[in-house]
Amino acid sequence: MIYGLWGLIGAALALPASIYLLFPPRLRKREEWTEAADMGKLTAKTPTEVVFRQNRVDGWKITSERTTAWAIKISDTEVIALAPQCTHLGCAYHWDDGKRQFLCPCHTSTFSPDGKVLSGPAPRPLDRYEVKVENGKLLLGKVVESENAA
Amino acid sequence: MIRVVRHVIGWIEHRTGLETAIRSFLYEEVPASSGWQHVFGSVAMFLFMLQAFTGILLAFNYAPTPGEAYNSLRYIMTEVTGGRLIRQLHHWGASMMIVVVVLHMIQVFLFGAYKKPREATWMAGVALLLLTLAYGLTGYLLPWDNRAYWGTVVTTQIASKAPVLGPYLSRLLGGEGAIGVVTFARFYGMHVLLLPPITTLMIIAHLFLVRKHGIAPAPGDEAKPVKKFYPEQVYKDTVAIFVAFAILFVMAVAVHVPLERLADPTDTSYVPRPDWYFLFLFQTLKFFEGPLEVVGSIVLPTLAMLALILVPFLDRGRVRRVTERYAAFGVVFLALLGWGGLTGAAIMTTPKTAAVEIDFSAPTEWLQLSPEEMAGVGYFRKENCVSCHSVGDGGAKIGPDLANTAIRKSAAWMIAHFKRPATLVPGSMMPPIQLSDSQLNALAAFLLKLTPQNASALQAAPAFAVDGALIYQANRCGACHLVNSVGMKVGPPLNGIFRHRDKAWIARHFRDPQAVTPGTIMPRYAFSESDMDKICSYLLSLPD
Numbered sequence A: 001m002i003y004g005l006w007g008l009i010g011a012a013l014a015l016p017a018s019i020y021l022l023f024p025p026r027l028r029k030r031e032e033w034t035e036a037a038d039m040g041k042l043t044a045k046t047p048t049e050v051v052f053r054q055n056r057v058d059g060w061k062i063t064s065e066r067t068t069a070w071a072i073k074i075s076d077t078e079v080i081a082l083a084p085q086c087t088h089l090g091c092a093y094h095w096d097d098g099k100r101q102f103l104c105p106c107h108t109s110t111f112s113p114d115g116k117v118l119s120g121p122a123p124r125p126l127d128r129y130e131v132k133v134e135n136g137k138l139l140l141g142k143v144v145e146s147e148n149a150a
Numbered sequence B: 001m002i003r004v005v006r007h008v009i010g011w012i013e014h015r016t017g018l019e020t021a022i023r024s025f026l027y028e029e030v031p032a033s034s035g036w037q038h039v040f041g042s043v044a045m046f047l048f049m050l051q052a053f054t055g056i057l058l059a060f061n062y063a064p065t066p067g068e069a070y071n072s073l074r075y076i077m078t079e080v081t082g083g084r085l086i087r088q089l090h091h092w093g094a095s096m097m098i099v100v101v102v103l104h105m106i107q108v109f110l111f112g113a114y115k116k117p118r119e120a121t122w123m124a125g126v127a128l129l130l131l132t133l134a135y136g137l138t139g140y141l142l143p144w145d146n147r148a149y150w151g152t153v154v155t156t157q158i159a160s161k162a163p164v165l166g167p168y169l170s171r172l173l174g175g176e177g178a179i180g181v182v183t184f185a186r187f188y189g190m191h192v193l194l195l196p197p198i199t200t201l202m203i204i205a206h207l208f209l210v211r212k213h214g215i216a217p218a219p220g221d222e223a224k225p226v227k228k229f230y231p232e233q234v235y236k237d238t239v240a241i242f243v244a245f246a247i248l249f250v251m252a253v254a255v256h257v258p259l260e261r262l263a264d265p266t267d268t269s270y271v272p273r274p275d276w277y278f279l280f281l282f283q284t285l286k287f288f289e290g291p292l293e294v295v296g297s298i299v300l301p302t303l304a305m306l307a308l309i310l311v312p313f314l315d316r317g318r319v320r321r322v323t324e325r326y327a328a329f330g331v332v333f334l335a336l337l338g339w340g341g342l343t344g345a346a347i348m349t350t351p352k353t354a355a356v357e358i359d360f361s362a363p364t365e366w367l368q369l370s371p372e373e374m375a376g377v378g379y380f381r382k383e384n385c386v387s388c389h390s391v392g393d394g395g396a397k398i399g400p401d402l403a404n405t406a407i408r409k410s411a412a413w414m415i416a417h418f419k420r421p422a423t424l425v426p427g428s429m430m431p432p433i434q435l436s437d438s439q440l441n442a443l444a445a446f447l448l449k450l451t452p453q454n455a456s457a458l459q460a461a462p463a464f465a466v467d468g469a470l471i472y473q474a475n476r477c478g479a480c481h482l483v484n485s486v487g488m489k490v491g492p493p494l495n496g497i498f499r500h501r502d503k504a505w506i507a508r509h510f511r512d513p514q515a516v517t518p519g520t521i522m523p524r525y526a527f528s529e530s531d532m533d534k535i536c537s538y539l540l541s542l543p544d
Helices: A002-022 B002-016 B018-026 B040-059 B068-078 B083-110 B119-139 B146-160 B166-172 B181-213 B229-254 B276-285 B290-309 B326-348 B371-382 B411-419 B437-449 B455-459 B463-474 B503-511 B529-541
Strands: A034-038 A048-058 A061-073 A079-082 A094-096 A101-103 A117-119 A128-134 A137-144
Touching: A002 B040, A002 B083, A002 B229, A034 A048, A034 A061, A048 A137, A079 A137, B002 B018, B018 B229, B040 B083, B040 B181, B040 B229, B068 B083, B083 B119, B083 B229, B083 B276, B083 B326, B119 B181, B119 B276, B119 B290, B146 B166, B146 B181, B276 B290, B276 B326, B371 B437, B371 B463, B411 B437, B463 B529, B503 B529
Parallel strands: none
Antiparallel strands: A034 A137, A048 A061, A061 A079, A079 A128, A094 A101, A128 A137
């Protein structure tokens, strides 16, 4: 009886507490599309680093922050935008124009222009933003994690 | 397996003596007369640990600075899964703790258990009561809404009027000048950094003394066989703790703790009130005016506390049998009567809220609706549209989902459809809506606002605002006034009117505008009592 009652109290506290700590909060903002660049300013087949401001929901705050993306124009209506962090440990990588590949300075992972892993410890291709092209503008949505298909 | 466990236990026992310690704690002898009346101390300690637990959980999502505090608490209550439950457990747990601590004290008092050699135990207990009240006082500010802010203004003002110590106390509380970031940091620091370790030490001292002197035996106990703490008393304590917890849990689930407007130092219409357990002090204060005020605010409470601490020395009588302690019963009865009377008087004299209470821990998207759209909510409810249409909630009903923006039609289409549904949608089962054109306009305006994301939030608009907006529309107030950027600017815009006007003023102005604002071109409006209340409440709810 004593143990049973304490068990009930413990459960009635542990359950809400774990839900409180482990469940994701309800989202109050739906995802937005942010205008990142003019399609005309992107060069075909060569990645361009675009800098834009994006609203990020951060707990009880919504902050507008500077974000970058590597945009590669495939055609006038088709673009890929890569999230600027290496999929290994999150370092910022850069574009090596001579070798025509992305190079991460931390552990020398290299990626092809469309984000595939060429060498190094990166476990999967670079993550991509959701993209949309409207009226000649490149719109970016949220970052979607790439498949584990390295 | 059992051998391994025994071996591990033996190892620990040999190194730490833990098993012996637990055994001697559990098999402590308690007097034959101990029983249900002795459960309150354990319940109080359980509640203290529960407050610590829920407090830590809240701190994981709470930013202790003004402004941020409000937003993060709002985030806890509206977005974090289970956040409202944790907050309400903490809120109601605080109230319950006061109740239980006082019950514990009454029991000890009635049974005369503070008598020699247990004076120090009693005094440590009084210290714990004061600490419990200090949690209430400091925790009250932390939501940083209007209630918290104005309640604390009064607290710090009282402290600053203390004889001699006033200015120092005021500086210590950071309340010099105005309440701001410093006061907030001090109150938060006390609530989470200073009070918990002091309370823990005090509880240890209190328990040590209880164990040192044992539970006070009743006369005649000597003749009866002693009991063991475990299992008899532990069983009773556990049942009592469980009952207390069950009540608290139900309250935390069922009784809504609102969050008011963000603390607003310029809001002159706010009537501050302390939490219920301080109301009697608040009421006492009213009996003392001018230079005597300090008597009610400082001198009397201090004397009362001193008397409480000195109870073991004031009562030198030898009577210990609880049934013969008439004087003690008399004192408790008078104290409860006085407390109840003062609290009751304080509640009775609280004016029916001058300002409008909006619960900011519930969705507030409706605050952004124009009066016409808000009136649309009224027609939407009156026509009971949800009996045939789902609204973003995905329920399969006869009619289409009204929040589905993909099938959205223009206002003109909707109005034509409302009048003769089958004309535009052949085969439609919808009955024609019998409303005037302007009312249909309002309904269409509201429907155009609906999206799957805001549907439930918009429908949460409180009845007073919807009714108020219906009156606003019916009287065409928008022909002169601007609300949420809709209307005309002939008269003053009405957003944020709660900042400088109260309900009584607005009502007077409606009845006789010339008398209140000479030269105004606003006509008189003779609303009924209830309509007047609704339109005034609606206007006072309009955001800045």
